[in-house]
Amino acid sequence: MTSLLKLTKKDFTSDQEVRWCPGCGDFAILAMVQKLMPELNIPRENIVFVSGIGCSSRFPYYMNTYGFHGIHGRAPAIATGLKMARPELTVFVVTGDGDSLSIGGNHLIHALRRNIDLKILLFDNRIYGLTKGQASPTSELGKKTKSSPFGTVDRPFNPMTLALGAGATFVARTVASDTAHMTQILRRAALHKGAAFVEIWQNCPVFNDGAFDDWSERDVREEQLIKLEHEKPLVYGKARDKGLLIGGGFSLERGSAAGALVHDEARDNVALAMALASLEPPYPQPVGVLRAVSRPTVDALAREQELELAAASTKPATLESLLNSGDTWNVSGEIG
Amino acid sequence: MDASSAPRRAARNLEHAVVRFAGDSGDGMQLTGTEFTREAAMHGNDLATFPDFPAEIRAPAGTTAGVSGYQIQFASHEVFSAGDQPDTLVAMNPAALKVHLQDLKKGGLLILNEAAFTEGDLKRAGWAANPLTDHSLDGYRLIQIDFEKLVSLAVEGLGLPTKDAARCKNFFALGLVFWLYSRETKREEESIKSRFAKTPALAQGNLRAFKAGYFYGETTEAADAPYQIAPAKLQHGRYRNVMGSTGLALGLIAAAQKSGLRLFFGSYPITPASDVLHELAKHRRFGITTFQAEDEIAAVASAIGAAFGGALGATASSGPGMALKSEAIGLAVIVELPLVIINAQRGGPSTGLPTKTEQSDLFQAVYGRNGECPLPVLACRSPADCFDTVFEAARIAIEYRTPVIVLSDGAIGNGTEPWLLPDVDSLPAIDPKLAVDPAGFMPYSRDEKLARPWAIPGTPGLEHRVGGLEKDFVTGNVSYDPQNHERMTHVRAEKVARIADQYPPLQVAGDPEGEVLVISWGGTYGSVTQGMMEARAAGARVGHLHLRHIFPLPHGLVDIVARYRSVLIPELNLGQLRLHLRGQLGIESQGLNKIQGKPFHVAEVRAAIEALAMKVAHARREIA
Ligand code: SF4
Numbered sequence: 001m002t003s004l005l006k007l008t009k010k011d012f013t014s015d016q017e018v019r020w021c022p023g024c025g026d027f028a029i030l031a032m033v034q035k036l037m038p039e040l041n042i043p044r045e046n047i048v049f050v051s052g053i054g055c056s057s058r059f060p061y062y063m064n065t066y067g068f069h070g071i072h073g074r075a076p077a078i079a080t081g082l083k084m085a086r087p088e089l090t091v092f093v094v095t096g097d098g099d100s101l102s103i104g105g106n107h108l109i110h111a112l113r114r115n116i117d118l119k120i121l122l123f124d125n126r127i128y129g130l131t132k133g134q135a136s137p138t139s140e141l142g143k144k145t146k147s148s149p150f151g152t153v154d155r156p157f158n159p160m161t162l163a164l165g166a167g168a169t170f171v172a173r174t175v176a177s178d179t180a181h182m183t184q185i186l187r188r189a190a191l192h193k194g195a196a197f198v199e200i201w202q203n204c205p206v207f208n209d210g211a212f213d214d215w216s217e218r219d220v221r222e223e224q225l226i227k228l229e230h231e232k233p234l235v236y237g238k239a240r241d242k243g244l245l246i247g248g249g250f251s252l253e254r255g256s257a258a259g260a261l262v263h264d265e266a267r268d269n270v271a272l273a274m275a276l277a278s279l280e281p282p283y284p285q286p287v288g289v290l291r292a293v294s295r296p297t298v299d300a301l302a303r304e305q306e307l308e309l310a311a312a313s314t315k316p317a318t319l320e321s322l323l324n325s326g327d328t329w330n331v332s333g334e335i336g
Numbered sequence: 337m338d339a340s341s342a343p344r345r346a347a348r349n350l351e352h353a354v355v356r357f358a359g360d361s362g363d364g365m366q367l368t369g370t371e372f373t374r375e376a377a378m379h380g381n382d383l384a385t386f387p388d389f390p391a392e393i394r395a396p397a398g399t400t401a402g403v404s405g406y407q408i409q410f411a412s413h414e415v416f417s418a419g420d421q422p423d424t425l426v427a428m429n430p431a432a433l434k435v436h437l438q439d440l441k442k443g444g445l446l447i448l449n450e451a452a453f454t455e456g457d458l459k460r461a462g463w464a465a466n467p468l469t470d471h472s473l474d475g476y477r478l479i480q481i482d483f484e485k486l487v488s489l490a491v492e493g494l495g496l497p498t499k500d501a502a503r504c505k506n507f508f509a510l511g512l513v514f515w516l517y518s519r520e521t522k523r524e525e526e527s528i529k530s531r532f533a534k535t536p537a538l539a540q541g542n543l544r545a546f547k548a549g550y551f552y553g554e555t556t557e558a559a560d561a562p563y564q565i566a567p568a569k570l571q572h573g574r575y576r577n578v579m580g581s582t583g584l585a586l587g588l589i590a591a592a593q594k595s596g597l598r599l600f601f602g603s604y605p606i607t608p609a610s611d612v613l614h615e616l617a618k619h620r621r622f623g624i625t626t627f628q629a630e631d632e633i634a635a636v637a638s639a640i641g642a643a644f645g646g647a648l649g650a651t652a653s654s655g656p657g658m659a660l661k662s663e664a665i666g667l668a669v670i671v672e673l674p675l676v677i678i679n680a681q682r683g684g685p686s687t688g689l690p691t692k693t694e695q696s697d698l699f700q701a702v703y704g705r706n707g708e709c710p711l712p713v714l715a716c717r718s719p720a721d722c723f724d725t726v727f728e729a730a731r732i733a734i735e736y737r738t739p740v741i742v743l744s745d746g747a748i749g750n751g752t753e754p755w756l757l758p759d760v761d762s763l764p765a766i767d768p769k770l771a772v773d774p775a776g777f778m779p780y781s782r783d784e785k786l787a788r789p790w791a792i793p794g795t796p797g798l799e800h801r802v803g804g805l806e807k808d809f810v811t812g813n814v815s816y817d818p819q820n821h822e823r824m825t826h827v828r829a830e831k832v833a834r835i836a837d838q839y840p841p842l843q844v845a846g847d848p849e850g851e852v853l854v855i856s857w858g859g860t861y862g863s864v865t866q867g868m869m870e871a872r873a874a875g876a877r878v879g880h881l882h883l884r885h886i887f888p889l890p891h892g893l894v895d896i897v898a899r900y901r902s903v904l905i906p907e908l909n910l911g912q913l914r915l916h917l918r919g920q921l922g923i924e925s926q927g928l929n930k931i932q933g934k935p936f937h938v939a940e941v942r943a944a945i946e947a948l949a950m951k952v953a954h955a956r957r958e959i960a
Contacts (some may be wrong), residue, residue, distance in 0.1 A: 082637070084625050086793065
């Protein structure tokens with residue numbers, strides 16, 4: 001896309017010193033988002049970043065746009081109010097696995113079901129970083145952390161099946177260590193009209209180092225990740241010789257590339273997207289756009305309804321007429 | 337021809353009357369009461385109402401748990417409360433009689449639906465013997481009618497199923513009470529037709545039941561009935577009847593219009609605050625966004641987000657919801673954005689008494705957040721006062737960039753009274769002073785009110801970040817500097833304290849000095865005003881100060897207190913304003929506290945005033 005506004009990455013970089021730990025996966029995401037912004041060709045003043053609490057939620061301070069660092073878990077709610085009041089703004093939500101899947105789970109699912117036009121970036125590091133290393137709702141079963149020294153006994157959420165179940169119109173996953181892929185996915189999310197949900201695997205070198213190494217390290221990626229591409233067969237492997245096909249019991253099965261299913265992100269029915277999102281090792285993990293369908297957004301619908309109401313009303317929209325509606329009377333006696 | 341134009345007996349003049357309609361939750365008592373109230377208003381009476389209903393939508397039929405009541409006082413003079421004791425009680429079933437008989441004035445008129453006094457219903461209501469036959473009702477003037485039979489005769493030929501016919505009996509009762517107080521029936525007949533326009537048979541049924549009730553009046557032998565109550569001599573102007581929750585909604589719309597801002601109202605259903613959402617949702621064509629959020633936290637958080645975007649953000653809830661909102665309210669305090677938060681108080685703690693009134697959230701409003709977290713708190717005193725109070729709250733919120741809590745309560749929200757419509761042009765304009773100039777822009781610079789700039793997204797050159805972390809005094813960047821935190825804490829407190837500088841001067845009603853100063857707040861205004869007037873008429877020297885501004889407190893309070901020998905603070909809690917005034921200003925006082933989910937009776941307030949006045953006078957004599 002040509003940049004008509006002629007903005008650059010620098011225009012989106014605030015003067016604040018970035019305070020994440022050295023080596024944190026957040027840096028790569030920040031740099032990438034700052035670089036992506038000019039491409040969107042949206043005036044800087046019309047972009048807002050809203051976040052909750054956690055390492056990732058410091059993000060808005062580093063973006064030279066409007067920004068709101070909220071309270072724990074509530075970013076989707078704050079952003080929803082903002083977007084309903086000002087539908088013309090482009091609103092991003094930056095959140096983490098603890099922020100949006102634990103304390104803020106309710107707001108996340110409702111933002112998705114309403115299809116409010118927000119771009120929700122979930123930095124998933126499968127740990128609580130800012131509070132120094134407790135198990136999060138995406139920590140794998142049995143994980144030993146400060147809050148679970150003998151291993152967790154509660155099963156994690158799968159962010160993508162959760163989003164699909166909530167009716168999200170755009171669901172994707174990417175990996176912070178793969179800039180090219182992340183750029184591509186975040187661009188798609190930014191351009192989606194409606195609630196766009198992106199799970200970004202982000203390494204926390206301090207409290208959960210290497211959480212995604214088994215899938216995302218360069219040497220294993222091609223075998224362990226399956227890159228979803230619209231209308232392309234679901235194939236993976238160094239030699240692109242393996243594929244996913246429909247097996248018995250409504251499940252996906254591994255097979256040869258030849259018989260692989262073709263990925264269709266625009267499919268209305270979520271069953272296949274669910275099946276893909278639910279794959280567990282030794283199956284490859286899907287990255288890319290799982291679902292992208294077009295639905296009216298709640299912010300647009302609310303405005304449309306408001307305009308229809310205004311057009312349908314025979315009374316003037318003045319305060320005078322509103323206050324005087326219903327039965328009124330004058331004290332002098334005559335009835336109005 | 338409407339019913340009331342038929343020839344009728346001469347009516348006796350009264351100055352005021354208190355009527356209570358009581359029946360099962362399914363008997364339509366709230367509708368009956370509301371209809372009677374509308375006619376009283378249109379007749380020109382001053383009035384106050386007290387609807388009282390159970391938390392269950394349909395508690396087991398016929399039990400005392402399911403009794404729903406609606407009380408109205410209407411008069412040819414100014415009215416301050418819904419009245420202590422009804423002059424007329426309509427009881428649709430034994431349970432309603434069981435609950436409400438104790439309140440009926442001795443010698444009062446009791447209208448009973450005889451058909452409901454079956455053995456089973458008597459037992460369900462907990463009557464050991466039938467009160468119709470065991471002299472329990474001696475001492476009252478009884479009108480005992482088989483509503484069911486008369487209604488079924490009246491609706492004969494309409495082809496109404498028996499169940500629907502039975503549902504018309506509240507209009508029979510309404511018709512009878514219309515006759516009793518010589519009310520015009522024309523408007524009510526029109527109202528029935530339009531209300532049931534979609535079901536013509538039911539409209540006809542209710543109309544006939546209403547008329548049958550009215551005509552039945554002519555045949556009763558109730559001593560000295562009917563009555564009439566002349567219109568009240570109220571301040572000149574145009575009036576409408578208003579429910580407290582409607583007044584709150586209209587006040588918010590007015591503030592949005594007067595400030596040129598979009599109103600964003602985020603809310604989660606909760607009794608008794610939901611009516612504000614219902615009312616606003618009807619008026620979306622005025623450029624209002626109403627948002628039913630997924631929970632209380634999202635309701636307030638969305639309003640804060642909208643405020644960041646330059647809307648007048650507002651939310652309403654009740655105690656339990658306010659508890660959930662408190663973290664976000666703290667956020668609004670630290671980011672210094674305008675926000676109006678309405679709390680329709682109810683009995684607590686926890687779920688408490690959802691449909692009953694109480695004033696026990698004062699501490700929560702003033703002190704109930706983490707950190708040093710001051711914000712203005714205002715309280716409405718009556719349904720007609722809701723509009724002005726919420727309008728002022730919105731003005732303060734916008735001008736000072738602060739969340740403001742408005743305390744209402746269940747009785748105010750559901751209650752009704754005539755409202756002198758404000759002159760729209762004379763309502764003050766509110767200037768939101770949105771920041772537009774990038775030259776030298778600092779997000780936390782301050783004006784003479786100590787308010788910071790409101791710079792909204794979409795404004796080029798003012799891109800900035802706000803958030804819950806402490807901010808630098810000037811740049812607004814995150815700051816952990818200890819001196820800066822102390823300075824910011826002081827400036828937030830000082831900003832709120834300065835709001836008191838622009839309050840109008842305090843007005844004391846009654847005696848300007850004397851034995852007792854009664855200080856009240858919120859919904860007790862009416863009973864305290866009336867109680868004070870009666871105590872003065874009986875010879876006590878009493879002043880009354882009613883506070884709208886709970887925080888910051890108005891200037892001059894201590895000087896006024898000094899003019900009286902004692903201070904009485906009646907509250908529907910265990911003494912929260914008392915402790916607040918003692919803590920903030922060192923004012924010592926006596927409390928009158930009631931915590932039954934009900935408003936004060938005038939007699940309770942009067943007795944407390946007189947007792948205190950006597951004690952003070954006695955002490956004085958002893959010293960002398
Ligand atoms: S704790 Fe982990 S997630 Fe947080 S900044 Fe440090 S490395 Fe990043």
